[in-house]
Amino acid sequence: MAAQNAAVDSTADSVRDREIAVEQTHLDQVYRRLEEKIHEAEFLMNDAAKRGQVGTPGALAERDAQVFRAGIHLNRLNNEFEDFLFGRIDLVLGKDGERGPDGAYTSVEPADDAIRPDLTADIAETLHIGRIGVLDTDYAPLVIDWRAPAAAPFYRSTPKDPGRVIRRRVIRSKGRKVLGVEDDLMRPEITASLDGRELPAIGDGALMAALGRARTHTMRDIVSSIQAEQDLVIRAPAASVAEVAGGPGTGKTAVALHRAAYLLYQDRRRYSGGILIVSPTPLLVAYTEGVLPSLGEEGQVAIRALGSLVDGAEATTYDDPAVARIKGSSRMLKVLRKAVRGALELGDAPERLRVVAFGRRVELEAPELNRIRQNVLGGTAPVNLLRPRARKLLLDALYAKTGANGRHSDPELAAELRSAFDEDISTEDDFLGFLNAWWPELTPRRVLAAMADERRLGRWSRRDLNPRETRQLARSLRRVGPDGSGPLSVHDVALLDELNQLLGAPARPKRKREMDPLDQLSGLEELMPTREETTWERAERIAAERTEYAHVIVDEAQDLTPMQWRMVGRRGRTGTWTVVGDPAQSSWTDPDEAAAARDEALGSRPRRRFTLTVNYRNPAEVAEVASRVLELAMPGMEPPTAVRSTGLEPRFTTAGEDLGAAVREETRRLLEQVDGTVGVVVAMDRRAEAAGWLADLGERAVALGSLEAKGLEYDATVVVSPVEIAEESPAGLRVLYVALTRATQQLTVVSAEADRPDAAGVPELLRP
Ligand SMILES: Nc1ncnc2c1ncn2[C@@H]1O[C@H](COP(=O)(O)OP(=O)(O)OP(=O)(O)O)[C@@H](O)[C@H]1O
Numbered sequence: 111m112a113a114q115n116a117a118v119d120s121t122a123d124s125v126r127d128r129e130i131a132v133e134q135t136h137l138d139q140v141y142r143r144l145e146e147k148i149h150e151a152e153f154l155m156n157d158a159a160k161r162g163q164v165g166t167p168g169a170l171a172e173r174d175a176q177v178f179r180a181g182i183h184l185n186r187l188n189n190e191f192e193d194f195l196f197g198r199i200d201l202v203l204g205k206d207g208e209r210g211p212d213g214a215y216t217s218v219e220p221a222d223d224a225i226r227p228d229l230t231a232d233i234a235e236t237l238h239i240g241r242i243g244v245l246d247t248d249y250a251p252l253v254i255d256w257r258a259p260a261a262a263p264f265y266r267s268t269p270k271d272p273g274r275v276i277r278r279r280v281i282r283s284k285g286r287k288v289l290g291v292e293d294d295l296m297r298p299e300i301t302a303s304l305d306g307r308e309l310p311a312i313g314d315g316a317l318m319a320a321l322g323r324a325r326t327h328t329m330r331d332i333v334s335s336i337q338a339e340q341d342l343v344i345r346a347p348a349a350s351v352a353e354v355a356g357g358p359g360t361g362k363t364a365v366a367l368h369r370a371a372y373l374l375y376q377d378r379r380r381y382s383g384g385i386l387i388v389s390p391t392p393l394l395v396a397y398t399e400g401v402l403p404s405l406g407e408e409g410q411v412a413i414r415a416l417g418s419l420v421d422g423a424e425a426t427t428y429d430d431p432a433v434a435r436i437k438g439s440s441r442m443l444k445v446l447r448k449a450v451r452g453a454l455e456l457g458d459a460p461e462r463l464r465v466v467a468f469g470r471r472v473e474l475e476a477p478e479l480n481r482i483r484q485n486v487l488g489g490t491a492p493v494n495l496l497r498p499r500a501r502k503l504l505l506d507a508l509y510a511k512t513g514a515n516g517r518h519s520d521p522e523l524a525a526e527l528r529s530a531f532d533e534d535i536s537t538e539d540d541f542l543g544f545l546n547a548w549w550p551e552l553t554p555r556r557v558l559a560a561m562a563d564e565r566r567l568g569r570w571s572r573r574d575l576n577p578r579e580t581r582q583l584a585r586s587l588r589r590v591g592p593d594g595s596g597p598l599s600v601h602d603v604a605l606l607d608e609l610n611q612l613l614g615a616p617a618r619p620k621r622k623r624e625m626d627p628l629d630q631l632s633g634l635e636e637l638m639p640t641r642e643e644t645t646w647e648r649a650e651r652i653a654a655e656r657t658e659y660a661h662v663i664v665d666e667a668q669d670l671t672p673m674q675w676r677m678v679g680r681r682g683r684t685g686t687w688t689v690v691g692d693p694a695q696s697s698w699t700d701p702d703e704a705a706a707a708r709d710e711a712l713g714s715r716p717r718r719r720f721t722l723t724v725n726y727r728n729p730a731e732v733a734e735v736a737s738r739v740l741e742l743a744m745p746g747m748e749p750p751t752a753v754r755s756t757g758l759e760p761r762f763t764t765a766g767e768d769l770g771a772a773v774r775e776e777t778r779r780l781l782e783q784v785d786g787t788v789g790v791v792v793a794m795d796r797r798a799e800a801a802g803w804l805a806d807l808g809e810r811a812v813a814l815g816s817l818e819a820k821g822l823e824y825d826a827t828v829v830v831s832p833v834e835i836a837e838e839s840p841a842g843l844r845v846l847y848v849a850l851t852r853a854t855q856q857l858t859v860v861s862a863e864a865d866r867p868d869a870a871g872v873p874e875l876l877r878p
Contacts, residue, residue, distance in 0.1 A: 202274050213249055360723065370402060398413065462476060558594060661687065679712075699840045739847045792813060
């Protein structure tokens with residue numbers, strides 16, 4: 111029997127080796143073609159550079175554009191993709207024989223006679239799928255871009271709805287070497303043959319292999335294993351708003367990133383207006399940043415954390431939950447409106463305005479000045495833009511005091527006299543000095559700084575915040591400092607953006623130019639002589655400084671506060687949207703208020719809703735523990751279905767006197783058990799302390815605050831004192847749910863006394 115098994119194994123091995131060799135031959139052919147294309151691109155660039163600067167401005171701009179395109183292409187081709195070619199589908203004949211622009215047949219349905227009554231069929235087409243498309247010299251498709259319509263069946267085909275696909279293959283390669291293949295048969299009942307040979311099936315599923323891999327500190331693309339329900343979202347038409355809901359680990363972030371790449375591929379011209387991806391934290395930005403380049407996309411897409419959306423402002427701190435709740439609430443809008451008007455009065459303007467006109471002294475007293483100010487403020491324009499009107503009304507009032515009104519009955523002479531008066535007075539130092547102090551040009555930071563004075567803020571917030579809230583808000587703004595140059599919190603940034611609107615944006619400091627994709631190409635500096643900015647470069651620079659986008663993708667949308675929705679909304683006023691989130695993970699306390707602000711930001715655009723239902727991150731054992739908290743946080747809400755199980759139950763331990771020592775011990779243990787990362791999630795207040803606990807455990811272990819864990823994942827996690835996390839804020843149970851759903855393999859929970867663990871160490875909150 112053993113001998114028989116060994117024979118079967120060795121036959122399987124030889125079939126596998128043969129199939130790997132088949133794919134290797136194809137990959138070799140692809141690389142030969144890529145090399146030819148690299149030479150073509152290099153030639154084009156050299157040639158363009160040699161032509162130097164001669165020519166009309168139009169020709170020069172065209173040359174720049176050509177070099178730019180060649181540069182991007184070269185950059186992409188030179189980029190050694192880890193697995194450039196990753197998929198293959200074998201298809202039977204379609205209903206018609208039409209071919210698309212990529213050379214593949216377009217028909218999705220099999221021809222009536224494609225499958226014979228004895229359940230045999232011939233493979234009529236084999237397509238290889240990769241990160242970018244490659245055509246052979248005769249325009250036959252060597253590799254189809256994963257975003258092309260012809261590649262859709264690779265993702266969409268299922269045994270229930272196979273279309274023309276008989277076999278779907280994932281190819282694993284490194285550099286130029288094919289390492290393995292994994293097949294799924296879409297119609298296992300059919301015996302299909304290719305070139306007279308029966309089509310074999312190797313391995314048992316590429317998805318499980320991908321999910322089991324160790325995690326690093328950066329996210330990987332999922333291009334070789336996108337699932338059908340995810341593909342529907344990625345390829346949804348971008349006509350209006352796509353809203354995607356799904357529990358932890360259902361691939362929302364991954365889908366959002368792949369969608370950006372898909373939209374660009376589909377309609378590059380339309381999205382030359384830029385795609386913005388809004389992420390909740392800088393940690394999540396850093397985690398996801400590499401995915402788009404790995405899909406062959408650079409430039410055009412800006413990934414920004416909520417605290418970095420406003421030019422020139424970078425949030426470096428977090429507010430405690432009570433303060434965040436005040437700053438995020440739409441009640442702040444009224445407070446800010448009053449603050450910008452109130453801040454005008456803080457200049458050190460003298461009580462009265464005195465000038466000399468027509469040889470005599472005229473002056474305006476405080477009550478008159480006040481009346482003028484209120485009159486001007488009756489307008490709706492931004493405050494800084496009302497300054498010319500304030501200047502005009504001051505001049506009117508002063509002129510009236512001179513008694514010159516009515517001195518001339520001839521209207522022309524009267525107008526001349528008035529214009530001479532205006533010119534004299536408005537260039538006088540006294541008048542200018544007064545105007546600058548009385549109607550100062552305000553900056554958003556200056557207004558925020560003014561709000562740090564509790565008594566003053568109380569006047570502005572009286573109707574909208576209670577005295578305790580006013581005190582908490584004023585205190586937190588002291589960090590901003592009297593001149594507004596101190597550190598900002600994530601929630602301050604949305605206030606700053608609102609103030610920008612209310613004040614009328616002052617001249618913006620120029621953003622440092624982002625790296626030109628051309629500059630990234632080695633050796634290009636030598637090819638291109640230094641010169642003035644070209645039209646093309648100017649367009650590029652404007653793109654880098656852009657504040658409105660053609661498409662906005664909001665990740666972890668459940669966490670945006672009403673004020674943040676207003677800020678993000680401004681960036682996509684005329685664009686289309688993709689909004690992904692999970693209400694069960696929301697750390698915002700008033701979901702109805704946030705929903706109203708979200709509706710306002712998205713306007714009346716039609717919405718298309720999608721739901722993702724499968725949890726690809728957590729093993730079933732971890733998901734089960736997390737679902738206990740979900741039941742407390744959102745009773746009745748269904749968790750997503752975990753797709754795999756590891757057999758490893760979560761571990762519960764109770765710390766003695768020394769919480770740090772217990773956490774350290776558990777982290778060390780997990781580091782020995784997993785190959786990748788270990789995340790230690792603590793209450794926000796314990797962040798610094800926890801970093802100390804892990805100080806010398808190496809880079810694979812990281813400590814993070816509960817709110818920073820959003821969107822991230824680790825091979826193993828240690829969740830420290832669930833009750834501390836849950837009691838941190840009114841939304842604490844949902845934050846705990848986030849913390850418990852970060853592990854791809856193992857979860858350990860360390861309880862403190864306050865968690866009231868039972869004899870087995872299971873804290874009260876997590877008991878079944
Ligand atoms: N089709 C897939 N093939 C392989 N891996 C996948 C697939 N879909 C998702 N994953 C993996 O599952 C994990 C979770 O994905 P992702 O972070 O996008 O989920 P999420 O819904 O945004 O989660 P959360 O709501 O917790 O932030 C990631 O490691 C991702 O690579």
